[in-house]
Amino acid sequence: MKTLILILSLLFAALQLQAQQHAGIYRDQLPDIIIDSNSSLHIISPEPIRYVDVPSHSVIGDLPEENVLRLKWVTDSNDHNSERNSYLGIITVIGESYIAQFQLHRSAGISYSSLPASFNILPEHTRSLEIPVEITTPQLRSHALSMLALRNAYPVRKTENYGIRAELNNVYTVGDLVLLDITYHNGSNLSFDIDEMRYKIEDRKVTKATNVQSVEIKPVWQLYPHAAFKRTYRNIYVLKKITFPASKILSVELSEKQISGRTITLKIKYKDVLKADRF
Template identity: 55%
Template sequence: MKKVFLLLTALLGAAHILFAQSPGRTNIDSLPQIEISSQADIHFLSPEPIQYADISSHSITGDMPVKNLLRIKLVPDSLRHLQNDCTSLGVITIVGESFIAQYHLVFTKSIGQQLPTAIAIQPEQCRPLEFPGITLTTPEMKSHAMDILHRGKKSDIRKAKAYGLTAILNHVYTVGDHVFLDVSFQNKTNLAYDIDELRFKIEDKKITKATNVQSLEIKPEWQLYQQPSFKREYHNIYVFKKVTFPDNKILNVELSEKQVSGRTLTLQIKYGDLLKADNL
């Protein structure tokens, strides 16, 4: 009889564990717990641009000052309803390009140096997630871009010169449906170059007076550096979703200076240059 009782106890315990840890299910008591008070805002630092965030409590408000930073704080009017420590404030959900992370928020009246003000989202706190439309995440693009820089310059595919400036298409790479343009600019004058705009436009290869100019501007999905000016050389990687255009068109890379009489430079990239891209 004693053996039967022990066996039933073991089976019930196993069933409880299996139920509590069922695949695909996350319980609130298993989430990392974050204490929040009226003393300080909390900033969540994401390794990727945040695509979506949800705060389940009306006692907390939040915003995103930049793409990979979520700031939350207690709503002042809610403080009179929060009298006890460890009052549950529900769950905050943060979704990046390739992950979902959740935290259990609890109110505390504690005042001291141990309260969190910034929380970096750790890999062990995330679950993988495929976000619609994203085939290459920002960390992946940065990793590929740094790999391109470390490979160095091999040969100039295209080059343009004007006003003591040189624009060079060093290399073209592809990763899946993304195109990486390795472009550098050189300044041989003694005047620093303050960048006004760098634009990428698909335009007619040959333009006559009787022809209406057709121009389609495309914007990089991502670029490695955001540099406002350069003294001698500027080297950057620009990432685009798959780009196609007919043979009678050309991709113009236009660099313009901030000054009224600013120097401008246009680098022309042929479609054949993209077709000869190397795989990373």
């Protein structure tokens, strides 16, 4: 009996030791990235980057786009190792749902054509993070593109003003997010240069004897950036889950840059949100 207990104790200790050994990620397991002083290296993430740790003062980095990390090795005349291969340390990149780490090396001895101009973070480079992210940006983009592929014969809501027609094509929900598919048609001979789009919860009926109550809300994401359009402009806008009484509406106001300054307001009823399809 004592022998059995001893064997079980040793087996349990061995399993604990193995678990501890596999808990760490060691440097020789990390992929290598080589950078030189002649050009920047762009690291491309599959989702927006939340945090970056650059290992050396000889390397500067910035985020020209939300999913692109730009690195530049700045040579130092006092650094006698700058003309040969040298280890710079570990660079850490954290996205919405992953962490990726790489060993960064500088090199002046490798041929220019053999050095990478960009580096894509692949799934095998990443480890999952237990972060409470309801939906990642790539997933949101996939849902938005699938909405663009839909063709409805009749819009859910529409309005027209100054030769501009606004149409609410579809409303979808995913988790606590509401996705609005809106198209603008320009029937005038003047292009529409978008200034801003505002979302407000307002009273459906406004009388002179009452005070107008308006609550502005901000979108959390949109598929395309705003731009001028001559004929048609379609985009997907994402809002946090909203609730409002039947006496209110969701007002989507699109305004044009001055001097023309045309404005068109699309009014969405709460029942349109309640009837939304789900992904």
